[in-house]
Amino acid sequence: MTERQQPHTLKNKKKLLNEDDAASVLALYSVREAPRLSLRRRAIKTEISKSHLQRIFKQNRILPFKPIFRHTVEEGDEAKRLDFCLEMGNRVLNDLSNENVFFQQDGCPAHHAITVRNWLNSEFNEHWIGRDGPILWPPRSPDVKISDFYLRGRLKQIVYREPLENDEEQLKTRIQNAVKSLSIEEIRNSFNEFRARIEICAAKGGALFE
Structure with missing residues (x-):
């Protein structure tokens, strides 16, 4: 007879990773894997809101990627x-x-x-x-x-x-x-x-x- 496993609840066990921590890990991993994603595209890919991403970036001193469109090459x-x-x-x-x-x-x-x-x-x-x-x-x-x-x-x-x-x-x-x-x-x-x-x-x- 095995001991019955108790469900994980806030009362009997601390969470190893709360939602904010999980979002931070996901966001930082996303930056490492795809550093040139815009904030909007990163929010879609990670399913983390733009405002939440901005807070995470600010806490970790990361500047969001902003593409700069240059002039096209002209004749000559x-x-x-x-x-x-x-x-x-x-x-x-x-x-x-x-x-x-x-x-x-x-x-x-x-x-x-x-x-x-x-x-x-x-x-x-x-x-x-x-x-x-x-x-x-x-x-x-x-x-x-x-x-x-x-x-x-x-x-x-x-x-x-x-x-x-x-x-x-x-x-x-x-x-x-x-x-x-x-x-x-x-x-x-x-x-x-x-x-x-x-x-x-x-x-x-x-x-x-x-």
């Missing part, structure tokens, strides 16, 4: 991308040292002024990348831009790790500290990723590959 872009990748591969990456630093200009219209470009030519000679510079930067090319495929997202992850007050100086300080916190190994890995990406871009004749 592929040739510019190909020229850039070949130039970077042949001229820059094969001759990079501490004494051979290249400055990358941003795309702000005010920074395209002739006075700015003259100053860059004076300070960096042929060692700067940008619009109408010695090394032309191809438009609509986030797949070969370190600041797009790596740096911006990494810095946001560090800067917003803790709640941030509406304070511009605090934001500047956090960004500066975030940049200083990047390890040599991490920077080297991003450089290797950049090298691999321009090789892919060149092999595809300048076409977008991501």
Whole structure:
């Protein structure tokens, strides 16, 4: 004769996993398995409400994936991308040292002024990348831009790790500290990723590959 098993109730046994814990485990596992799902699609897949997912992500300091739709390639872009990748591969990456630093200009219209470009030519000679510079930067090319495929997202992850007050100086300080916190190994890995990406871009004749 065997002992009759008692049913699990709140009175005679503690639950090993409550509903909130189970939802958290499921949500975090879902992020690990499919990190690029939108919040809406993840809610459908896991059957957890969007508001509940948002609470779980906030508790675990996870930012929900938000796809950013880039401009489509326009006529002439592929040739510019190909020229850039070949130039970077042949001229820059094969001759990079501490004494051979290249400055990358941003795309702000005010920074395209002739006075700015003259100053860059004076300070960096042929060692700067940008619009109408010695090394032309191809438009609509986030797949070969370190600041797009790596740096911006990494810095946001560090800067917003803790709640941030509406304070511009605090934001500047956090960004500066975030940049200083990047390890040599991490920077080297991003450089290797950049090298691999321009090789892919060149092999595809300048076409977008991501």
